Each structure stands twice: as C-alpha cells, then as structure tokens.
Amino acid sequence: MTRPELTGAPFDVVVIGAGINGLGIAQDAALRGLRVALLEQEDLCSGVSAWSGRLVHGGLRYLEQYDVRLVRESLQERERLFTLAPHLCHPVPLMIPLFKHNRRPGWMVELGMVAYDALSVGKTPPMHRVLTKGRAAKRFTGISHDGLQGAVVFYDGQLELAERLCVELAVDARTNGAVIATHVRVDAPILADGRVRGVRWTDRLTGETGETHADLVYNVAGPWIDRALAAEGVPVQPRLNGGTKGSHLIVDPFPGAPTDVVYYESRRDGRLVLIIPWMGRYLIGTTDIRFEDDPSTARCDIGEAEYLLGEVNALIPEAHLSLDDVLFTYSGVRPLPYVPDTAESSVPRSHVLHDHADTGIRGLVTVVGGKLTTYRQLAQDAVDDIFRRRERPAPPCPTRRRLLPGAQVADLAALRRSLAARSSLPADVVDRLVRLYGSRAVQVVDLVGADPALAEVVDPRSRLIAAELLFAVDTDLACTLTDVLARRVLVAFQPGHGLESVDRAVQVLGDHLGWDEDRRRREVDGYRTWLQVLAVPDPAGPRSESFGAGATVTTAARSATAAAGARA
Incomplete structure (x- = not known):
C-alpha cells in the first residue's frame, strides 16, 4: 500500500x-x-492559484460593486501578507492612467482611491497620489498622449512566486x-x-x-x-x-514598457487591462470569459491574445507587440459562484x-x-x-500572526551575506536561494555543506543547483519532475523553461529516488507535455466569442507544440 x-x-x-x-x-x-x-x-x-496576475490587492474595482466588506478584508489580509511572508510578498506601485475615453471619469477614480486609502488604515505602503498629465508622462514615458489627462498612483502587493x-x-x-x-x-x-x-x-x-x-x-x-x-x-x-477564464501573456521588456504595474481602461470596450512587471518580464492580462469546459483544458486563445496585444499597442504606441513577441501564456478558471444572467465582472x-x-x-x-x-x-x-x-469551542486562530517557514529571518540582505560567507556558492546562486526560499535557504545550503557535489549548477540560465532538486522531493512535497520544475524550483517560467537541463535534472532526481530508465523517460515526457499549458495560441485556432478579430496586431502563423512554451 x-x-x-x-x-x-x-x-x-x-x-x-x-x-x-x-x-x-x-x-x-x-x-x-x-x-x-x-x-x-x-x-x-x-x-x-498559479494562474492569476500574482497581485495581492484590496480589489479596487469591488468598490464599484459596493462590496466594502470584501475590500476592507482584502486590504487587511494584504497587509498581513507583507508581515507574514515578506520574502515572497512586497508592495508595488500601480498607475491608473486617466484618459478622456475612460468610462470611469477622473473624479470617480480619485474618490475611489480616497475610499481605498481610508479602508486600509495602518497600512505599510504610501497613500495614493494624483499626477498631472506632464508628471504622468514623465513617470511612464511610453504612454500615449492621445486624450491623456493625468494619472493616479497607488500601492498594492505583488506575490511573484505564488x-x-x-x-x-x-x-x-x-x-x-x-x-x-x-x-x-x-x-x-x-x-x-x-x-x-x-x-x-x-x-x-x-x-x-x-x-x-x-x-x-x-x-x-x-x-x-x-x-x-x-x-x-x-x-x-x-x-x-460559475468560473470565468482569465488569460495572461508573458513578454520580454519592450519599447515604452512601464516600470509600475499599469491598470487601465481599454479604449475599445472599457475592459480593465493590466501590464505587470514580473521576474524581469511582463505579464499582460487579463480576460474574463465564461468557461463551461473542464478547467484543466483552459488555454489562452488567439482572440484573447490579439485583444491584449492590441490594447498594449494602443496604450504604448512604440511597443509594436505582435504574437511573435509572446514567450508563453497561461490561463486559469476563477472559482466564482454560479450566478446565471450576470455579467462576468459583476460576479x-x-x-x-x-x-x-x-x-x-x-x-x-x-x-x-x-x-x-x-x-x-x-x-x-x-x-x-x-x-x-463538531460542537467544540474553537481555539484562537494562530495564523493571524504566524510567520511562514521562509520568513523566520527579517533581514534578508544579512542572510545573503551570511550564506555567502559560510559557503563557496556563487553570489548569484545565493541570491536565487534567498529569493525563492527566504530563511529556508539555510537548509538548502546545509545540504551542500553535507555533500559538496550538490553545489552543481544544473541549469545555468536560472542558476538552479542540484541541492534544490533534492530539497524539492525530500522537504517540499514534490513527487514528479513536473512538480519540481514547475512548482518548486520554478525554472518552467525562466528562459528556456529548463529544457536544456531537463536531462541532467531527471538524472539527479532519478539517482536520488531510484527511478529506473523507463520512469526517467516518462518524467521528461510528462514535463514536456505539461509545457503545453504555456503554449502561444495558433492564429488559426479557436477564438473566444467574447473577442472578435478587430485588434490591431501582427500575427505570424505557427502552431503550438509540446515545447511551444519553450520559445524564450
């Protein structure tokens, strides 16, 4: 058994x-x-949980639905995450450009921001600021000036590694x-x-x-x-x-790209679009489409991709993004209640x-x-x-103040210096370990101390070392190669998706776990198959009914293969 x-x-x-x-x-x-x-x-x-925009936010748009309780709860929990998981969650600035075409006038946005700040009393990030057109253009140099009236800058949280x-x-x-x-x-x-x-x-x-x-x-x-x-x-x-599908595109830095998260209204139909700096790249999203099929089959389709690219190109005239610039995509189905005959954004x-x-x-x-x-x-x-x-009195909830396992050291800079001094690992490897594991990086370094061979850099692009692979299966509950690469060491979202190093990774894991050659081959095949969830859509593929063909983008015909997500 x-x-x-x-x-x-x-x-x-x-x-x-x-x-x-x-x-x-x-x-x-x-x-x-x-x-x-x-x-x-x-x-x-x-x-x-892995397919969101990776923002920890109060839900500014929920104010439009008068769901003040949810906004207040979200802001409180956002603040807790800054304290309980500071190695993973940190404040980031968001900019809302104010254009003449916006369906939400500037005064409404500013009023919403006043309420947002009021509901987050005691918060760590600064209060919101209103920028003139000139200051907005200076902060976001690539933004279109057509109809620009100014901007609002406020803060929420980012969880890059959900x-x-x-x-x-x-x-x-x-x-x-x-x-x-x-x-x-x-x-x-x-x-x-x-x-x-x-x-x-x-x-x-x-x-x-x-x-x-x-x-x-x-x-x-x-x-x-x-x-x-x-x-x-x-x-x-x-x-x-009654879940809805949300898709994101991942692209490299591009001309005119913002340094802030940008949250803006589509000129075309008023949808809200996000451009999010993420792990040295950009997430562009998200859509909100009724989805009736198996959630496991959710994929970004060509209509969604064309729409999002077109919106970015309209906001940032020098971007000139096309489907060829999309490195990979991902989609998830939001676990929303079934509320028939209700607009997706209002669920x-x-x-x-x-x-x-x-x-x-x-x-x-x-x-x-x-x-x-x-x-x-x-x-x-x-x-x-x-x-x-169970008809038992509930003990006090301990998670309000319980630091996560990787948050046991407050000064991560001092931790980096300490780990660099006590090991022979290169500085960029130590940086990676602290960024992924926080204070638990000490445990990975201890594995190297016990067996120096585990200092081997398995994936030169990401600087993944062999000790992390063992830590993933021995401590972090991974069972398969895909578990390890996609959800523990996260090379799946790095340039090349670890495909250049997958054979060495499976060798290290196989030797440690006693996998035979057949199991190793199946693990590699399974990972390559999993990468299909990151595929860039085929221009000739199916198109969501919610998105027509009107987005102004250039597409190049190519098909998604098992390694389609590997174009980086």
Whole structure:
C-alpha cells in the first residue's frame, strides 16, 4: 500500500484541493489541533492559484460593486501578507492612467482611491497620489498622449512566486500533523444514512484506490468543486461553480514598457487591462470569459491574445507587440459562484461555505469563491466552521500572526551575506536561494555543506543547483519532475523553461529516488507535455466569442507544440 497515511483511524476533517484555499485550511486546522487529511488530484498550486496576475490587492474595482466588506478584508489580509511572508510578498506601485475615453471619469477614480486609502488604515505602503498629465508622462514615458489627462498612483502587493507561498503553507501544515497527499484524485464522497463518512480516492501515480474516513469533508477544489460531487450514488447537487477564464501573456521588456504595474481602461470596450512587471518580464492580462469546459483544458486563445496585444499597442504606441513577441501564456478558471444572467465582472468574489445538508449530505461543505489575497481569512472562517460543526469551542486562530517557514529571518540582505560567507556558492546562486526560499535557504545550503557535489549548477540560465532538486522531493512535497520544475524550483517560467537541463535534472532526481530508465523517460515526457499549458495560441485556432478579430496586431502563423512554451 503506497498511501497508508490516508487509511486507518478517521480524521477530523478531509479537505479536497491543494490550491491556496485548501492549503490555508489544512494549515489552520492542523495548528488548532485537528487531524486533517488534504487530497489533491494533481500537485500543490497546480490549478488556478498559479494562474492569476500574482497581485495581492484590496480589489479596487469591488468598490464599484459596493462590496466594502470584501475590500476592507482584502486590504487587511494584504497587509498581513507583507508581515507574514515578506520574502515572497512586497508592495508595488500601480498607475491608473486617466484618459478622456475612460468610462470611469477622473473624479470617480480619485474618490475611489480616497475610499481605498481610508479602508486600509495602518497600512505599510504610501497613500495614493494624483499626477498631472506632464508628471504622468514623465513617470511612464511610453504612454500615449492621445486624450491623456493625468494619472493616479497607488500601492498594492505583488506575490511573484505564488507557488512558493502554497508550498510553505503545505510544509507548515505537514510539520504540524496534517497529511498532505498529492496526485490523489477524490472519486466520490462516502455516504451513509444521509451523512458523509469520508472519500474514495485513486492514486494517479500508482493506480491504487482507497478510502479516507472523516465525518466532515470540505470541498475546496476551486473550479472543480462540481466535478468532485458528480459521482454515482451521490444525490444531485446544485451547480455551484460559475468560473470565468482569465488569460495572461508573458513578454520580454519592450519599447515604452512601464516600470509600475499599469491598470487601465481599454479604449475599445472599457475592459480593465493590466501590464505587470514580473521576474524581469511582463505579464499582460487579463480576460474574463465564461468557461463551461473542464478547467484543466483552459488555454489562452488567439482572440484573447490579439485583444491584449492590441490594447498594449494602443496604450504604448512604440511597443509594436505582435504574437511573435509572446514567450508563453497561461490561463486559469476563477472559482466564482454560479450566478446565471450576470455579467462576468459583476460576479461576487467573496467566499461562501455551502452546506449540502439541505440536499441530502450532512457533513459536506463546499467552499465557493475566494481569491489569493484573502486565503487566510477564508481558512479561518472554514476552521471556525469545523469546530462549530463538531460542537467544540474553537481555539484562537494562530495564523493571524504566524510567520511562514521562509520568513523566520527579517533581514534578508544579512542572510545573503551570511550564506555567502559560510559557503563557496556563487553570489548569484545565493541570491536565487534567498529569493525563492527566504530563511529556508539555510537548509538548502546545509545540504551542500553535507555533500559538496550538490553545489552543481544544473541549469545555468536560472542558476538552479542540484541541492534544490533534492530539497524539492525530500522537504517540499514534490513527487514528479513536473512538480519540481514547475512548482518548486520554478525554472518552467525562466528562459528556456529548463529544457536544456531537463536531462541532467531527471538524472539527479532519478539517482536520488531510484527511478529506473523507463520512469526517467516518462518524467521528461510528462514535463514536456505539461509545457503545453504555456503554449502561444495558433492564429488559426479557436477564438473566444467574447473577442472578435478587430485588434490591431501582427500575427505570424505557427502552431503550438509540446515545447511551444519553450520559445524564450
């Protein structure tokens, strides 16, 4: 049996889904003394948590929906992340250009910013500033002057490496007793006498099946929440997921590119578009399209790409971006509630704990909605709910002030100097380790101290060293090569996506884990296949109905292959 940790005595709660919300619940529940098992069909942060714009924000546009509570909650949680994970989350300036064509007049934007500042009393970042046309053009030299009236600059947060945040939550949860089982698909809830008694599952790596027992199950599968309940013998449940697809393009720095995050209204149709500096490149996004298919199949299509490129070219006349400039793309399906006949941008972003007792399954709760910024508050609400259902007083929530594992050293500059002094690792390797792992970089350096061969630079472009590969599987819960490269060491998002070094990486991992040649070959093939999620769309491919062919861009015909994401 390959998953004995999932069988045996019942757990207090089973959590389905290892996105940011499921991991937050597992961490909080374990810290409050509950026996929790978390099951995930793929890997940590393998779904929508990785496919956002990687901003930690209060949700300025939610003010338009008069959702003041969500904005206030988001701003509070944003501030907490600056404290709890300063190695991963930091303030960044955002600019909102004010143009004559904007559907939101300048006075409305400024009024919104006053409210935004008022709702974030005690915040770390500076208050907003209003810029004249001249000052806006001086700060953002590439901006179009056509109709420009000025700009507003304010601050939110950026989480460049969302995957690393998820990994640290999982590590903290496991350290405190949670069982984290990845690549285990929940096939159906176990029901008896109208009550949930656990879940049936399949290990997707071995094909083994089994059961994990608990009288509380929290379905936190994001856009897959309905699939998790669609099984034979389960009473018909109401549709809960109404997710929308959001796509991003990744490009290298280009003429006229901003230094701030730029958040602006499309001249064409009033949609909000973002240009986000990210890891030395730029994210351009995002779209908001109803998506009815399997969330795993979400891809950026040519209509979305042409639209986003056209918008950037209109805002920045010297950019001249074309499809040939797109290095890779990604898409995710937002886990929004199902609200038919409602505009995509108006669907609520707040979370709901849906109790299935009224439809014949007591003890089953589905978490609907939520967003990256507010994962901790969502988790607190869910764990408080678990204690209420177990008729036990809830202990105080510890995550309000609990530093993440990589945040145990406040002075990262001093940590860099210390690690450089105690090891023979090059400065750029030490910089990489501290940026990815924060204070946990010490553990990686200790591996090199114990075995100097692990100082080998496996991927020269990213400066990935062999010790990181072992750390990924021994400590950071990775099971496959794709887990390691895409969601632990993150070379998947670096130039070349690690393809030049993939053979050496699988050799290091294979020697350490005892993989035979067939397993090594399958791991490399699996990673190359996974890279299709980053493919640049084919100009002749399908086009979302929401986007016509009117965007003014140049496209070059080429097809997406398994290595389409590798053009960097």
